[in-house]
Every structure is written in C-alpha cells, then in structure tokens.
Amino acid sequence: xxxxxxxxxxxxxxxxxxxxxCTYQTSGFNGLFWYQQHAGEAPTFLSYNVLDGLExxxxxxxxxxxxxxxxxxxLKELQMKDSASYLCAVRDxxxxxxxxxxxxxxxxx
Amino acid sequence: xxxxxxxxxxxxxxxxxxxxxxCTQDMRHNAMYWYRQDLGLxxxxxxxxxxxxxxxxxxVPDGYSVSxxxxxxxxxxxxxxxxSQTSVYFCASSAAGAxxxxxxxxxxxxxxx
Numbered sequence: 059x060x061x062x063x064x065x066x067x068x069x070x071x072x073x074x075x076x077x078x079x080c081t082y083q084t085s086g087f088n089g090l091f092w093y094q095q096h097a098g099e100a101p102t103f104l105s106y107n108v109l110d111g112l113e114x115x116x117x118x119x120x121x122x123x124x125x126x127x128x129x130x131x132x133l134k135e136l137q138m139k140d141s142a143s144y145l146c147a148v149r150d151x152x153x154x155x156x157x158x159x160x161x162x163x164x165x166x167x
Numbered sequence: 168x169x170x171x172x173x174x175x176x177x178x179x180x181x182x183x184x185x186x187x188x189x190c191t192q193d194m195r196h197n198a199m200y201w202y203r204q205d206l207g208l209x210x211x212x213x214x215x216x217x218x219x220x221x222x223x224x225x226x227v228p229d230g231y232s233v234s235x236x237x238x239x240x241x242x243x244x245x246x247x248x249x250x251s252q253t254s255v256y257f258c259a260s261s262a263a264g265a266x267x268x269x270x271x272x273x274x275x276x277x278x279x280x
Contacts, residue, residue, distance in 0.1 A: 062209060091268070100257060100271035101210070145209070153266055154225070157209030 060084045062158035064146050069164045070136055078131045078144050078161045086151025092120050092131045093145040095160065101145055105131070133163075141165045170194070171272035173258050179278045180248050188243040188275050190258030198264045199241040201225075201233060203254040204274075210257065216241055217264050248279045 061083045070076040082090070089108040093101040107113055107122035107129060119132040131144055143160040150156055171192040180186050192199065197218045202210040212225030216235040230252060232244045241260075245252055256275045261267040 088266070100273050103268050103270065106268060147210075149266075153264075154212060154215075155210075155269065157211070159207055159209045 060148075060150060060156045062146055062148060062156055064144075064158040064161045066159070067162045067164065069166060070133075072136055072138060072165055072167050074136050075132065075134050076136060076163065078133070078146075078163065080129045080131070080146035080158060082127050082129070082146070082148045082156070082158075084148045084150045084156055087124060088149040088151070088153055090120075090122055090129050091147045091149070091155070092129075093147065095143045095145055097142070104144075136165050138165050138167070171258055171260055171270065173256075173272040173275050175275060176273070177276040177278075179280065180245075182249055182279055183247050186245045186248055186277070188245075188256055188258075188277070190241045190243070190272055191239050192241075192258075192260045192272075193239065194260060194262070194270070195238060196260035196262050196270075197238070198261045198267070199235065200259040200261075200269060201231070201241070201243045202257045202259065203227065203252075204257060205254050213243065213256075248277075250279045253277060253279045 064080045092104040095101040105120040112121045117134045122129045143162045145160045146158040147155045174189045200215045201213040214233040216222045219238045258272040259269040261269045
C-alpha cells in the first residue's frame with residue numbers, strides 16, 4: 059500500500075528553527091508537496107520538490123531524497139503565525155496526490 | 168477576487184437526506200477535486216475531474232457523486248447522507264490537470280446526525 063509518515067505534533071520556540079520530516083512509500087513518484095494549514099482553514103501551497111536537493115523560499119526550505127523516500131520542511135526564525143499543521147503529499151504514478159495526516163506545529167513564546 | 172468558493176460553510180444534516188455541496192472557481196483551471204479531511208487522517212480524494220465533461224473516482228467515492236457541466240463548477244452530491252460522512256470537505260483545482268499544483272477552497276464542515 060501507499061503510505062506517508064510524518065510526526066503527529068511538534069513544539070518549538072519562537073525565533074528558533076524546526077525540521078518536520080516526511081517519509082513515503084508510494085507506487086511511483088512524480089513530486090512531493092508541502093502545504094500549510096491553519097486551524098479551521100484550507101491548506102495553502104508552500105513548496106514542491108521533484109529533484110533531489112534543497113529548495114529555499116524565504117524562511118522555509120524543503121529537502122528531498124528520492125532514494126531514501128524522505129523529505130523535510132525546515133522553518134527558520136519561527137514566528138507565532140507559523141503555528142499550523144504542515145501536510146506532506148506525494149504525487150504517485152497515476153498523478154494522484156497521496157497525503158500524510160499532517161504535523162501540528164505548536165510555537166511557544 | 169480570483170479563487171475557489173464553496174457553499175455552504177457548514178451544515179447539519181439528518182441521516183438519509185440528500186445534500187449538494189457547491190464549488191466554483193474563477194481561475195479557468197481545467198482540473199477540480201473533492202477531498203474529505205478527518206481528524207488523524209490525511210486528505211482523501213473522493214472524486215476528480217480533469218476537464219469539463221469528465222469525472223473520475225478517487226480513493227473514497229462510495230456514497231458520493233459529482234458532475235462537471237462546465238469549467239467553473241464542480242458540485243458534490245450525497246444522495247442519502249450517513250453519519251460516517253461527517254467530515255470537512257475541501258474542493259481544489261489545478262491549472263494543467265494532475266501534474267500541477269492544487270489550490271483549495273475554504274471548505275465545508277458537514278455534520279450528519
């Protein structure tokens with residue numbers, strides 16, 4: 059079966075750095091997405107990786123290793139507004155998105 | 168304002184009733200999707216449409232139907248609601264089909280009693 063694993067919950071301090079990991083086992087791979095979802099709101103697109111390596115976008119970076127079936131989202135200079143759930147999703151061989159259950163990130167002052 | 172709208176925002180429904188969730192996008196995206204999101208689970212695809220006039224089944228299609236008469240609208244119908252269909256429903260769209268980034272509507276919170 060297809061599976062996306064990410065931690066259920068993480069806690070970090072304002073101003074710090076946090077890394078959210080995602081491992082996947084899917085039938086084929088056509089890219090990996092990270093989305094942010096604030097409580098009660100819709101998911102919003104953060105990043106997309108299809109080749110190995112690091113993609114940097116402001117305070118957020120996303121890394122992919124296809125051989126290891128692994129990705130992480132790195133958030134720097136954490137702000138209170140970064141408190142949200144972070145969803146990892148992989149596009150499989152049928153070009154359907156397979157979603158992880160999300161990681162709830164709690165930021166403490 | 169460009170984007171995706173969904174209606175209603177929330178609804179409480181008696182079991183056995185018929186319900187249609189509405190989704191409209193004004194971005195001229197070809198592909199549209201319906202997901203349900205339940206606590207502790209990832210988003211699950213119910214139905215999708217790669218272009219107007221075509222639809223396909225996702226991971227959890229039973230009890231749901233869709234239509235895509237035009238580019239902008241993609242309604243989801245529950246023919247006879249059951250309590251297990253209590254969930255948050257998100258509509259999404261993408262420009263170039265499944266190979267493109269998906270953008271989400273604000274969601275509909277549905278409770279079936």
